[in-house]
Amino acid sequence: MPLALPTRASVRSGSPPAPSSAARLLTAVAVLFGLDGFVFGSWAARVPDVSAATGAGSAALGLALLCLSLGALACMQVTGRLCTRLGTGRTAALAGTGVSACAVLPGLASGVPALCVALLVFGGLTGAVNVAANSVGVQVQARAGRPLLPLLHAAFSAGGLLGALLGGLASAATGVAVHLAAVALTGLAVMAWAAPVLRGADAVLDPTGAADGDGPPAGRRPTAVLVVLGGVAGATAYGEGALSDWGALHLREHLHATPLLAAAGYAGFSSAMALARLAGGPLVLALGERRLLAGGAAVAAAGALTAVTTSSLPVALAGFVLVGLGLANVFPLAIARAGALGGPSGVALSTTVGYTGLLGGPPVIGFLAEHAGLPAALGTVALAAGVAAVLVLGVEGSSVRRPVLPRRPGWPAPVRFGLRPVAVAAPGGGPGARRHRRLPARPAAAGGLVTGSRGGLGHAPTVEVVETRAAQAATPRAVLFDMDGTLVKTEQHWGTALFALARRLGGELSRPAREATVGTSMRTALGVLYADLGLDRQSAWQDDAAWVEDTVAELLAAGVPWRPGARELLAELRAAAVPTALVTTTPRRLADLVLAQLERDFPDVPPFDLTVCGDEVPARKPDPAPYRQAAAALGVDPADCVVVEDSAAGVTAGLAAGAAVLGVPSLQPLSPAPGLVLRNTLTGLGLGGLAAVLAARAPAAARA
Template sequence: MVISVSSRARTPIVRTPPSLDRLRLAVAVLFGLDGFVFGSWAARVPDVSAATGAGHTALGVALLCLSLGALACMQATGVLCRRIGTGRVAALAGVAASGCAVLPGLTTSVAGLCAALLVFGAATGAVNVAANSAGVQVEARAGRPLLSGLHAAFSAGGLLGALVGGLASAGVGVGLHLALVAVLGLAVMAWAAPVLVGADATAGATDPRVVVTPGGGATRPTGVLVLLGAVAGATAYGEGALSDWGALHLREQLAAAPALAAAGYAGFSSAMAVGRLAGGRLVLALGERRLLVGGALVAAAGALAAVTTSSLPVALGGFVLVGLGLANVFPLAIARAGALGGPSGVALSTTVGYTGLLGGPPVIGFLAEHAGLPTALGTVALMAVLAAVLVLGIDGEQIRRPAMPAGWAQPVLFGRRPVAVVLRPMGAAVRPAVTRVRSGAGTYVRDLQLLEV
């Protein structure tokens, strides 16, 4: 509870922090709004490309500007969350992301598009870190993992944005469409912002405990945070690639109508939302390591199907498989990072993870110019396999349990139960390479001792 004094009447004003349910809803709305804004943009990428005359390489450069803007703001957002409050930063970031959504639709040149996406990317990068940090606080107050469900709101928002964007592409100009998206986002934030700001009154209770090494000294597990970000980033690469290039692939390679092309990303987002909603039950049924490795391999199969087929239904089905497979990797990794390092931990792992999400599209653009778009999108499968290898490379005996806020159920990330029952040949093949990587990792390997499941 926060008490302030009015300068005129000198009467105490009591501000009651929002209830857990109200705060959880506000954070879910922020995630959903973030997904809606991004999905709306993703559905209109072909139209923006045509309006600016951008080819594959030029569009890749523009998307790189979006990535650079986002990555530049992520670390600063983590610092701001610790200094002025996660709720305040989340509210400001949500307003900024909504307002900046209109910028790409106003451009008529590649240079203007690069500038617009640099600003838009900075706003989306800030809201990503702030929303994940707020989600970690909600988990701590609730006493149970909830971040996967909150990420489902992002996927649902992306689905809605893609569907609306696909319908709008048939008769509404991209500038008007994105302007309406901005107005809607600002209206939503008018309700959510006061709730998010009010949550800062109880933020002190959600900070993660200090991690103590066996020798008794406190330490920040930087290596672990980077590794968790790498696992998330290897799979987020696929999300970024499909969001910005999936519709274009369906249009160019399979002659899909604009609405059907947008349905590819919509199917991906809906599958990801369903997978995240079922994430808790899947972990209990399969074990987390099996879920992560198996999901990554399912995503790899779906990506290969989508880029090698000449059938539109098969390609759409491949996008669905990618969404289902990648659904829970990112939120599980970021939730653990938040438990270990608070907002700064979320910022570090999110920065590494979103390097894949935001760096994937420009890489796809450069590859598409020289090898063709289907081949470029095929790298989504390679990155999914890399994520599986990273998970397999974490030895359960070397991982120690992190300190968690009181009342939390301990997650079983990278548990001791091996996946060799179903993936023994693959594990044997990659083990020598993993051993060589470990031997050269130095500090990172020592940091891995901070986790235990």
């Protein structure tokens, strides 16, 4: 009989935990990562002692470590399913408690068979906590709208460092069983605080209580990309697993290090990795992902070769440090990308592939050590780092593209602007079927739509409530959406990149200048930046623009959260067969990164009939050309359309095109204008509300 897993709905039907605040949740997730590292680092530091206590030689120890790997790999995919069914926070709490309780098992083994069983259980829970922690970390990162996973993995490395240091000290003072029992008790005490916060995470990360089907369906995962990302993570994790389980033994047996100095090898590796991960975000902004990852892999390869070819203990320790610095950010960035593309199941798949290297590396090293010697076996870490560098070239942030949409019955061939494909869907009867369909309007959400006579956002404007009378209002012929700041919380990424560019040029961008760049073209935004810094760099604007776009590409890969109500509004429009278009100033290569993530929430039909990007139009916003071009491609009059915008430039473009405009400001205040309806959020807005925006334009124009 197949295992029946409880669903989120059934779990929540009792007494759901209170939602955790964002700050407490981030702290709890960081603590979980740190605890995972602490438990694993404590075990790694005692591997030589466990080997001696059980009488395991190199081959037998390799077999026992293989059991740890098999247990972890077997539990990872199951954990991905549990994250989907129970929620990532609840699953993370269970896994963290379990791995803490079972940390003592390897220390209780008296022989190789018992050690194999203990490591099978311990490994299974290690795999579970890794998938669950990464899944909840990816969601926290997406909600925050900034890269956090390198920071969380820094907590893992810091925990590993602490566990290794304490393990080295304990190896000279107490037996393995007593030490690992203390580790288990410490972990359970930590989880007594963290578990309730993690259980409340699902109410924060998924406040709607969405059913299982809201996630990305397994059949539509970009499996090939996820496997490659897992390969990148796995090639570097091979080095981490090899040094964690065999590094101390190499230092003891071949360089005659004391137990404390041998533990310091792994401690130096972990501390270097933790520091590099703390600096991961700024390093990506300064160097770009390709340089950081490929260069880091090269540094790791050099460090590994140094550590296994030298006869000097200090030089070998320095080599361990270089490996940690080089490999630090590869795994978290790869897993973050997988989570953004595939959700918890994507994290599970890429983590499974990745941890094949982390957990499969030690037994491979054991086999090679038995036949070629431990130094030669550890030399394969350099080879694995080279493989990671090659794979990185295929998944560098700016090269990730939205998959080509499949042809479906009733869809015409894609329309093209220039050389870029733009999917135009007209299901159920050809191009005209959707354009001429009129739907009965519904009442708008109460208290939402306002049009103001003066003032702006944040200035308590005098407003008058629009009486929608949606039953008599005409349904828009099409709805044209801006992207950054309107549908998704990505406008801040452009600000992050511009602030970073200003610092790179030796200055600091002022807040008013940043506000003036919202919704503008890249050249206009850079002109504002140059003027604010007092620089004359117009001749270099294209190079600066490329740097900004590359930086934004890296930030987009970390996750694209919806603005409140945006996904629900799009879903209603798709269900009602109202044509939609995405009209953005963002260039195509970046827009595709966003679309690849948005389409996960629309498995049956793409969210937009048409996409128009900033590099596909003769003039950018505030010029009306982008919206006029979108309306023409859909075969509708702009006057029958509603434009949804968050910036002054976009509002100006929509009004100049002749459309009714709904303003939903994000970073920039919007002033009332004839034909513009202001709303604080898209939450609760439906088709009837959009009809009211269209109807409100006529009285507004009459007053003007």
